[in-house]
Amino acid sequence: xxxxxxxxxxxxxxxxxxxxxxxxxxxxxxxxxxxxxxxxxxxxxxxxxxxxxxxxxxxxxxxxxxxxxxxxxxxxxxxxxxxxxxxxxxxxxxxxxxxxxxxxxxxxxxxxxxxxxxxxxxxxxxxxxxxxxxxxxxxxxxxxxxxxxxxxxxxxxxxxxxxxxxxxxxxxxxxxxxxxxxxxxxxxxxxxxxxxxxxxxxxx
Amino acid sequence: xxxxxxxxxxxxxxxxxxxxxxxxxxxxxxxxxxxxxxxxxxxxxxxxxxxxxxxxxxxxxxxxxxxxxxxxxxxxxxxxxxxxxxxxxxxxxxxxxxxxxxxxxxxxxxxxxxxxxxxxxxxxxxxxxxxxxxxxxxxxxxxxxxxxxxxxxxxxxxxxxxxxxxxxxxxxxxxxxxxxxxxxxxxxxxxxxxxxxxxxxxxxxxxxxxxxxxxxxxxxxxxxxxxxxxxxxxxxxxxxxxxxxxxxxxxxxxxxxxxxxxxxxxxxxxxxxxxxxxxxxxxxxxxxxxxxxxxxxxxxxxxxxxxxxxxxxxxxxxxxxxxxxxxxxxxxxxxxxxxxxxxxxxxxxxxxxxxxxxxxxxxxxxxxxxxxxxxxxxxxxxxxxxxxxxxxxxxxxxxxxxxxxxxxxxxxxxxxxxxxxxxxxxxxxxxxxxxxxxxxxxxxxxxxxxxxxxxxxxxxxxxxxxxxxxxxxxxxxxxxxxxxxxxxxxxxxxxxxxxxxxxxxxxxxxxxxxxxxxxxxxxxxxxxxxxxxxxxxxxxxxxxxxxxxxxxxxxxxxxxxxxxxxxxx
Ligand SMILES: Cc1cc2nc3c(=O)[nH]c(=O)nc-3n(C[C@H](O)[C@H](O)[C@H](O)COP(=O)(O)O)c2cc1C
Ligand code: SF4
Numbered sequence: 001x002x003x004x005x006x007x008x009x010x011x012x013x014x015x016x017x018x019x020x021x022x023x024x025x026x027x028x029x030x031x032x033x034x035x036x037x038x039x040x041x042x043x044x045x046x047x048x049x050x051x052x053x054x055x056x057x058x059x060x061x062x063x064x065x066x067x068x069x070x071x072x073x074x075x076x077x078x079x080x081x082x083x084x085x086x087x088x089x090x091x092x093x094x095x096x097x098x099x100x101x102x103x104x105x106x107x108x109x110x111x112x113x114x115x116x117x118x119x120x121x122x123x124x125x126x127x128x129x130x131x132x133x134x135x136x137x138x139x140x141x142x143x144x145x146x147x148x149x150x151x152x153x154x155x156x157x158x159x160x161x162x163x164x165x166x167x168x169x170x171x172x173x174x175x176x177x178x179x180x181x182x183x184x185x186x187x188x189x190x191x192x193x194x195x196x197x198x199x200x201x202x203x204x
Numbered sequence: 205x206x207x208x209x210x211x212x213x214x215x216x217x218x219x220x221x222x223x224x225x226x227x228x229x230x231x232x233x234x235x236x237x238x239x240x241x242x243x244x245x246x247x248x249x250x251x252x253x254x255x256x257x258x259x260x261x262x263x264x265x266x267x268x269x270x271x272x273x274x275x276x277x278x279x280x281x282x283x284x285x286x287x288x289x290x291x292x293x294x295x296x297x298x299x300x301x302x303x304x305x306x307x308x309x310x311x312x313x314x315x316x317x318x319x320x321x322x323x324x325x326x327x328x329x330x331x332x333x334x335x336x337x338x339x340x341x342x343x344x345x346x347x348x349x350x351x352x353x354x355x356x357x358x359x360x361x362x363x364x365x366x367x368x369x370x371x372x373x374x375x376x377x378x379x380x381x382x383x384x385x386x387x388x389x390x391x392x393x394x395x396x397x398x399x400x401x402x403x404x405x406x407x408x409x410x411x412x413x414x415x416x417x418x419x420x421x422x423x424x425x426x427x428x429x430x431x432x433x434x435x436x437x438x439x440x441x442x443x444x445x446x447x448x449x450x451x452x453x454x455x456x457x458x459x460x461x462x463x464x465x466x467x468x469x470x471x472x473x474x475x476x477x478x479x480x481x482x483x484x485x486x487x488x489x490x491x492x493x494x495x496x497x498x499x500x501x502x503x504x505x506x507x508x509x510x511x512x513x514x515x516x517x518x519x520x521x522x523x524x525x526x527x528x529x530x531x532x533x534x535x536x537x538x539x540x541x542x543x544x545x546x547x548x549x550x551x552x553x554x555x556x557x558x559x560x561x562x563x564x565x566x567x568x569x570x571x572x573x574x575x576x577x578x579x580x581x582x583x584x585x586x587x588x589x590x591x592x593x594x595x596x597x598x599x600x601x602x603x604x605x606x607x608x609x610x611x612x613x614x615x616x617x618x619x620x621x622x623x624x625x626x627x628x629x630x631x632x633x634x635x636x637x638x639x640x641x642x643x644x645x646x647x648x649x650x651x652x653x654x655x656x657x658x659x660x661x662x663x664x665x666x667x668x669x670x671x672x673x674x675x676x677x678x679x680x681x682x683x684x685x686x687x688x689x690x691x692x693x694x695x696x697x698x699x700x701x702x703x704x705x706x707x708x709x710x711x712x713x714x715x716x717x718x719x720x721x722x723x724x725x726x727x728x729x730x731x732x733x734x735x736x737x738x739x740x741x742x743x744x745x746x747x748x749x750x751x752x753x754x755x756x757x758x759x760x761x762x763x764x765x766x767x768x769x770x771x772x773x
Contacts (some may be wrong), residue, residue: 045527046682067527082721086684089718093687118691127680144521146680151504151690172281184622202491 006074010037021065022050031076032065033087033107035094035165035177036128041137043067046093047128051086053077064085084111092117094126099177101126126179127153127187131172141165144172144186157190205405207482209490211368214359216480221356230265233283233348236429239273239588240279244295248280251296253754255303262463265307268357271347271435275335276427276588278318283330285350290330291316321585321607338604340567341591343361343551344428347435350471355477358438366394366554370446371491373556376548379450385561387573392418392509392546393621393650394726395639401543403409406451409543413453416518416537416544417444419460419467420502421507424621424673425653428577429547431589433460434467435676436551437474443498443553445484449494451543455496459514484518505625505726506677511544512536513679514680519546525680525725546651548577565738568594572638576652582619583658585610599633602656605770613658616757617741619760621650623677626737627663646737647732662759663742664749668696670734688719692735700760704750709739711745 004015006028015024020043025032035047043066050065062082075084091113095104099115104126108115125147132155135144138200145156145163157166166187173184218589234240234249249269250749257263273281278292278621284306291302291313298316305311305741306615319326320334327333350357358364370379383397390631405413421429424470433440458471478484486494491651500518514536517523520716536542552574558565559743566575566635571592578601581587592601597617602608609615619627626647628635633639642649655668671693680686692715723729739746748754755763 019447045724048683048724051722052297063587064527064724068529085714086718086722090687090722091716093691097690099364105740119694121690126683127686129681148680149507149676150678151675151686151693153686 004070004072004074006070006072006076009078019070021052021054021063021068021070021074023050025076026069027080030078033067033110035103035126036130037066038130038134038175041130041133044129044133046091049087049090051083053080053083053126053188068101087111088113090137095122097126100122101178103177103179121196123154125155126178127155128177129155130175130177131155134175139165139171140168141171155186157187159190162187163188207480209482211372211486211489214216214364214368214489218359218362225360228286229269229286230255231266232307233268233273233285235271235273235279235281235348236269236352236646237276237279237435237463237468237589238427239272239276240281243279243293244280245280246293248282248299251299252678255299255463256295256374259303260308261303265303268351268352271379272344272351272431272589273330273348274341274344274431274589274591275333275586277586285349286348288330289328290318290333293316293572294404310762322716335586335588335590335605335607337551338600339591340593342555342574343439343548344432344435344589344591346439349429350436352435352437353473355438355474355481362558363438363474363554364442366557367442367445367483368489370449371493373491376406376439376450376452377445379557380532382556382561383450386556386564387571388549388552388556388564389572389639390546391552391651392528393423393624395643395649398545398549401533401545402447402451404531405453405541405543408534410541412452412455412476414537414540414542415444415448415453415456415512416542417449417456417460417547417550418509418514418544420512420514420545421461421651422502422506422509423624423651423653424623425581425655426579426651427591428579428652430464430467432463432577433547434464434470434553434740436582436698437470438478439554440547440550441448441474441478441484443550444497444611445495446553446557447543447545447745449493451541454494455498457518457537458497458499459502460499460519462504463721468480468499468501475499486730505679506674507679509724510727514544522679524681525727527724534688545748548652561611569636569638569641571640575636576649578637580606580656582656583615583654583661584611585614586657595636597634597636597640598628601654602633603639606656609656609658613660614657615656616661617657617663618647618649618673619655619657619666620647620733621733622655623673624648625650625653627741628737628740629741646733646740648733660757660759661758662700662755663701663738663745664696664755664761667701667735667738668693671696671731674727674731678731682724683720685723686724686733688715688728691715692719692732696735698744699749700755701762702749702753702760703752704746706749706750709746713739735737 013028032050034050036044043065045064052065087109091108095115096118136142143165144157147156219710280294282291282294317326317328318333388398389395503523507513510525513523513525513531532542575591578590580590615630617627617629628647720732749757
């Protein structure tokens, strides 16, 4: 694998071919915020908080650092007016779901995001997909998945798999960035609604 | 029928088909387009069959169910050949008279021909009706003449001669060079040069490569791909085989609608017939070139028409887009080089090979060549499938072909490209139909859905409507698109209900900016287009809603005309 020198925030950084901007930055100790990234999982590119500005072949573009492969002569700016504004709005949009999440609050402070800018949403889940992907990619169980699409997208456990696998695992619980233990909540919901005895009690 | 294994055999077959056709024999073409069928053309067809049987004319008169003729507004449409007399809004009751008067008696029935609503002038022949006369129908023009389920009809019209020319007179490089010189641009929305994409796929490392037809046509208000593909499937297929030859692909995919059985059947029949004739499969026409095609049905969600989502769907996964930092033409289906083009893009290919890139590049504007199919709908007299040379002024489409605005109303705007497109005001109606001119004005052409808007339509509500559509048709994976659309839709809904407030427009603009710049795929990045274009050209309407609680178009039900929200009505 050949070495590629790229520039991040004015510093020359040595990277290996095939690395993403995020990985290259991490090796150089440069922080780029992420919410849906996890080193054990395939890059996902959903939260877009890792958006950075790049310059190559004379063009300036905004790309997701967790996915963009490094290339020769790449110039990366991890902060700029545009990047900061995007991160601020993304945080505000997510804080409408999970206003109490520490991870979001810390970033909100850094980017001046107002947690009350948008009306609060009923679901705490920010759909980072960490639980879904961990279960699929690491545990290979597929007990939790996404249902529906667009603004109706949700996570949901498949009761048949969950009742068999989840109680002894629960490894996805601590991954949740909202600290509202989305997975725990949705799992319980799935198991209750699939079990007739629970249902009866719940309805009574 | 035996396989054809040389060009000579192909030409012999073509001669044979033509020799069996009597040039003077009357035959009747029924539009089998969805519009006409919904309007009862199936009953008209049965009536014709019955009447012909009654009068024992079976040997003397041919009947042919064809693809969409295009003039959907005035269906059911029936064309009587060889004179090409065109009858519109035909009912089963008209049938005995048509047979007696026109088919046998060679007389035109005045009552059934097109009458210009303004001048009262009649047009008896298809080529005289302004809706058709003012078009240039290179792609869709064969629709009224051929039965899509008969490869012989396509061969009789000269079909597969371009394939023969490409395979035997040209190298793959020469085919590629022709497409590049013709400057054929993608018709599915992006306007990306097809030749460059083909070249990337051709040069990408790897033995196995794919070519794909995007027949998803998810854009609301778009129905031209369906009309073309259902009505003339072999034309698209011929283009695909030629493309495969140029790129070096031996496997093709057709990604098409799960909810259109007629289209699916016509494609299946076309593939089977082409295979039987040796135009598909191993050693095509004896050239040594092998190519097969598989059909995949789409997932009924708008985003599955996006290239990377479509390819994941073909792999059997959920249709979620992936970032295209590496192009699909380099790494697509199963990470193999995969060249995707729209139905109409492929359909242009045989014509370019037959007539040459110089001829093709002579049509259109400097950077937009050839013709473009348009699905014309909305507040326009003549709804239908329209084909015009690129560069045609929008005015000509709305008035010359579309017949203007019905009910004496005024034209307010035209909207291109559905939920990812934009609106242009009446003052820009002289703009040419051109990829770059329209994009520059904020109304990218998209796949070609052209919605005509009159004074009764509220532009704020139009923008809201498109966002509402996307809220349910995006995949929901990335934050700027999912949450940005959610919030923009909330604000726009509030404004149309008379609850808009100071600062809403600035907030919408900020959300639009972030969604546009940070979303993962083109759906999210284009989602703000309808809002941004309507704000650009109709800002006063937004302000009337917010400041005066008034809907100038009198369309938002919860707002009154004079201002102020209506009270509990
Ligand atoms: C959300 C979305 C939906 C799309 N839907 C279609 C479609 O239905 N048909 C189509 O041909 N292209 C569609 N496209 C464009 C395709 O991604 C792709 O650019 C096109 O099929 C390439 O063919 P072309 O270059 O011949 O236009 C869509 C794009 C997006 C972002
Ligand atoms: S932009 Fe929208 S449709 Fe595209 S990946 Fe993101 S959520 Fe899905």
